[in-house]
């Protein structure tokens with residue numbers, strides 16, 4: 001399934017892409033021109049409501065482009081959604097959730113095979129949750145839930161991973177584990193597109209896409225992430241740190257809460 | 263489906279036919295009303311169901327209605343014959359087979375509807391399949407159970423089981439067990455206390471739900487209690503679910 005890896009073609013590429021929600025008068029995102037190639041880690045920066053999740057929805061096919069082009073490589077891209085939006089009252093175990101990833105590779109009449117189950121267990125082990133396979137999803141800590149969703153994406157075994165703020169509101173050990181895992185996945189030749197609020201982390205990735213309803217910049221973080229670009233990306237949610245040249249972003253989520261490892 | 267049933271009774275058509283037409287009209291109305299932006303889908307469903315129900319009662323009260331409305335609302339449990347049971351068993355087998363095949367897809371769309379497409383499943387066809395299965399079950403059971411008891415029988419055991427279980431599989435088994443026990447208890451009660459069979463079974467279902475609710479409350483109380491104790495006395499190893507407590 002990784003033939004694109006060899007051919008060097010992008011896993012996803014867009015050209016002046018715009019997407020609009022049904023009933024909305026203006027597109028939620030527009031003028032998005034970028035590409036993710038195999039083995040690349042691309043950070044997606046933008047304020048709340050800047051259209052990061054919307055771009056993911058366009059890539060997964062949830063939202064049709066209203067103009068421009070969007071080209072995908074082979075396979076369904078795997079999405080790790082914002083975990084704070086997931087249902088906690090649902091009667092499923094961590095393993096059940098991980099196994100849902102196999103659904104994307106199967107036709108509707110096929111059930112997950114023994115190999116799929118093994119892969120689901122292996123993926124939970126990779127995110128350090130081998131002891132929680134039978135725990136109810138809603139009873140896990142925030143960081144553990146996020147890791148289960150990442151495991152689900154691993155089960156999808158897609159060449160392209162879309163990570164929607166995977167570090168939002170998770171404990172430090174989970175964050176460390178995920179950061180190492182993402183580097184590993186890129187080294188395996190997968191492409192990663194990750195929405196984040198962490199500019200410093202974005203600097204350490206291969207490429208950065210800045211987006212505030214329209215695309216502000218795309219390219220090498222060292223060249224792209226100038227003060228001017230950051231200001232235009234975050235608009236009014238930026239506050240200058242007193243007596244300092246650098247900038248801080250006001251807390252992006254009112255519901256962000258740091259959860260200690262339990 | 264009530265207006266359909268009553269209409270069929272009025273026109274002398276088979277009840278099943280009337281019920282099917284009523285169901286189809288009701289389902290389309292729900293889908294249509296659900297498209298009105300300002301209304302949430304729950305409101306759409308309740309509005310359609312209550313107005314259709316009202317229309318059905320009005321029709322049923324028409325002096326020309328041959329079969330009493332009571333029969334349509336409450337059915338006739340004691341008149342169930344071998345054919346009815348065979349039909350129900352056959353239908354149950356079909357439902358089980360379909361649910362078995364679609365299990366992971368249904369689970370995935372229920373868990374994360376918004377992003378189901380990212381897993382390669384659209385919620386709409388799965389919704390339709392579920393709605394059709396439900397309509398079929400209603401249709402198969404309505405002659406024996408009547409319009410009201412069918413609803414109680416479809417919702418009661420599932421709602422009770424949801425309170426008692428933490429996984430879908432056990433939830434299904436528990437729901438079936440609750441339905442069986444409630445039916446048996448209801449029938450015995452109706453025999454000994456000379457109550458209407460359908461009404462007695464409905465009461466048993468309600469009772470089962472109340473018991474399930476109390477059990478759940480009690481369990482949650484105990485759990486939070488042991489969690490509190492676990493926090494206070496960590497060294498004594500008393501914590502039941504220590505990793506998550």
Ligand SMILES: Nc1ncnc2c1ncn2[C@@H]1O[C@H](COP(=O)(O)OP(=O)(O)O)[C@@H](O)[C@H]1O
Nearest residue numbers: 021024028046047048049050051052053054055
């Ligand atoms: N389901 C939706 N329907 C209509 N508008 C939406 C929907 N989801 C998001 N939006 C709008 O699209 C814009 C971008 O939102 P989103 O992509 O969620 O931003 P981000 O993920 O960067 O915080 C926001 O203005 C938001 O109000």
Ligand SMILES: [Mg+2]
Nearest residue numbers: 052053082164
């Ligand atoms: Mg978002």
